Amino acid sequence: MVEVGDKVIGYSTDPGVRNKGASGGLVTAILAAALEKGLVEEVVVLKHINEYEAIPIITSDVEDVLASAGSMHTVPVNLAKYAVGKNVAMPGKPCDIRGVIEQAKRNEVNIDNTYLIGLNCGGTMYPVQTQEMLVNMYDIDPEDVTGENIEKGNLIFRTKSGEEKGISIDELEEAGYGRRLSCRFCDVKIPVNADLACGNWGVIGELTGNATFCEVMNEKGVRLLENAIEAGYIEIEPASEKAIAIREKVNNVMLSMGEKWSEKVFTEIPDKERTQYYMEQFADCINCGACKEVCPACTCGEDSKCTMYHNLEDNYRMSMFHMVRLMHLSDSCIGCGQCTDVCPADIPVTTIFRRFADKSQKKYNYKAGMTLERPPFLEVMPR
Amino acid sequence: MKMAENQQWEPKIVAFCCNWCSYGGADTAGMGRFQQPASLRIIRVMCSGRIDPLHVFNAFLEGADAVLVTGCHLGDCHYVNGNYKTQVRYDFMEDMVRELGLEPERLHLSWISASEGEKFANFVREVTEQVRKLGPSTLKPEGVN
Numbered sequence: 218m219v220e221v222g223d224k225v226i227g228y229s230t231d232p233g234v235r236n237k238g239a240s241g242g243l244v245t246a247i248l249a250a251a252l253e254k255g256l257v258e259e260v261v262v263l264k265h266i267n268e269y270e271a272i273p274i275i276t277s278d279v280e281d282v283l284a285s286a287g288s289m290h291t292v293p294v295n296l297a298k299y300a301v302g303k304n305v306a307m308p309g310k311p312c313d314i315r316g317v318i319e320q321a322k323r324n325e326v327n328i329d330n331t332y333l334i335g336l337n338c339g340g341t342m343y344p345v346q347t348q349e350m351l352v353n354m355y356d357i358d359p360e361d362v363t364g365e366n367i368e369k370g371n372l373i374f375r376t377k378s379g380e381e382k383g384i385s386i387d388e389l390e391e392a393g394y395g396r397r398l399s400c401r402f403c404d405v406k407i408p409v410n411a412d413l414a415c416g417n418w419g420v421i422g423e424l425t426g427n428a429t430f431c432e433v434m435n436e437k438g439v440r441l442l443e444n445a446i447e448a449g450y451i452e453i454e455p456a457s458e459k460a461i462a463i464r465e466k467v468n469n470v471m472l473s474m475g476e477k478w479s480e481k482v483f484t485e486i487p488d489k490e491r492t493q494y495y496m497e498q499f500a501d502c503i504n505c506g507a508c509k510e511v512c513p514a515c516t517c518g519e520d521s522k523c524t525m526y527h528n529l530e531d532n533y534r535m536s537m538f539h540m541v542r543l544m545h546l547s548d549s550c551i552g553c554g555q556c557t558d559v560c561p562a563d564i565p566v567t568t569i570f571r572r573f574a575d576k577s578q579k580k581y582n583y584k585a586g587m588t589l590e591r592p593p594f595l596e597v598m599p600r
Numbered sequence: 601m602k603m604a605e606n607q608q609w610e611p612k613i614v615a616f617c618c619n620w621c622s623y624g625g626a627d628t629a630g631m632g633r634f635q636q637p638a639s640l641r642i643i644r645v646m647c648s649g650r651i652d653p654l655h656v657f658n659a660f661l662e663g664a665d666a667v668l669v670t671g672c673h674l675g676d677c678h679y680v681n682g683n684y685k686t687q688v689r690y691d692f693m694e695d696m697v698r699e700l701g702l703e704p705e706r707l708h709l710s711w712i713s714a715s716e717g718e719k720f721a722n723f724v725r726e727v728t729e730q731v732r733k734l735g736p737s738t739l740k741p742e743g744v745n
Binding site for chain 2: 486488489490491492493494495522526531534535536537540541543544547548572573576577580593594596597598599600
């Protein structure tokens with residue numbers, strides 16, 4: 218049977234799911250099986266509204282799970298907090314999974330009965346900006362789009378007439394479109410922190426586009442896969458050497474792209490000007506607290522130090538709110554970009570937090586949200 | 601000293617001292633009549649492990665030019681391992697002070713026992729000298745001298 222470390226290629230046995238779901242509907246089928254066979258009580262999925270928008274829902278209805286099939290690159294929402302306090306199975310980007318693991322470290326999620334299916338991720342995009350991009354760059358009416366995909370560094374859109382058009386991501390980003398900034402410098406593309414790491418990278422030959430490459434990361438992943446096989450929902454076969462090599466290659470290309478971006482974004486600011494820089498950035502803060510509210514690594518709730526000890530009058534320069542959050546996130550920031558997305562004052566919050574977090578996490582050889590290892594700040598003895 | 605003259609700037613230094621060792625050290629420094637500058641404001645805490653980064657950064661935001669974190673020598677903690685916890689936290693605070701663009705000389709960690717009055721006085725003197733050269737902290741709020 219399935220073992221930890223196995224790399225397989227699989228697809229759904231249900232032809233309906235297979236055609237609708239991206240890459241053979243493997244993930245959808247596994248989620249549906251987990252729900253039907255009682256492995257979990259609920260599943261977190263995205264409910265489609267249109268091609269560009271979807272809302273995360275927690276459901277125990279298999280129909281909802283099957284309806285959610287298909288990939289969405291234009292839903293930049295972090296699912297981590299939907300898993301809090303429930304027995305769920307959840308598909309997610311690497312940053313969703315990192316969020317759940319950070320929540321688990323803070324006792325908000327029982328990781329033993331939370332099943333995580335990771336999806337390879339090259340980045341997400343803003344829905345409104347994407348529609349604008351379709352008109353300006355692709356010359357496609359946003360209403361005509363039926364699907365999208367990121368392949369070999371190209372962003373490909375499929376239209377109703379079956380036509381496909383791809384433009385390289387580099388080109389799009391130079392024109393001011395493309396992925397969100399935090400996705401560009403993200404350094405986890407294959408979700409090796411999840412129970413199953415799935416994606417279409419490495420699916421070759423006649424199966425291209427109709428199957429999913431899946432790596433089993435741990436015992437929970439074995440349970441998920443075996444459960445789905447026993448229920449007759451999926452079929453799997455071992456991945457070939459060539460497939461594994463290609464997946465690795467795609468991953469490396471994406472990672473080196475990320476590195477280039479992080480060099481571009483994180484330019485060194487001279488020591489003398491740094492205080493001024495941070496003060497200027499934070500000067501627009503209106504103390505709405507949204508960045509704290511959406512953060513998948515925050516679990517303090519309402520009685521948190523950052524809101525308790527800061528002076529509202531001081532908020533526009535550097536205040537305790539910013540100080541405590543900079544400190545707090547320097548070992549737990551996962552770089553998901555949610556805080557920048559919700560900031561009403563357009564402060565580049567994620568970039569600022571990453572400036573602190575990157576250095577600390579590198580120094581302690583610790584990457585937030587990748588394993589259940591305790592954050593270095595909570596250690597009793599110096600490492 | 602010529603302090604009163606047109607309110608010339610003098611460094612303000614906040615020192616967090618643990619009740620069992622470094623606060624005793626400060627006491628000994630006084631009893632031994634070791635000369636030390638008047639720039640210091642001592643805050644006594646029961647253990648250096650109680651010092652939250654919050655306290656340190658609040659001191660900076662309230663106008664401190666430097667902050668000293670002091671405690672018992674490693675292994676001598678009254679609460680077994682409080683000062684090891686301080687050390688872990690201090691590492692993070694140090695990184696953050698640098699990243700914020702403050703000079704590393706503005707934050708110090710020192711282990712001082714109750715009998716080391718001279719060490720305490722020398723430490724304060726050295727830090728005051730360093731900070732005087734650096735000038736006021738850039739995090740100082742407007743209107744605070």
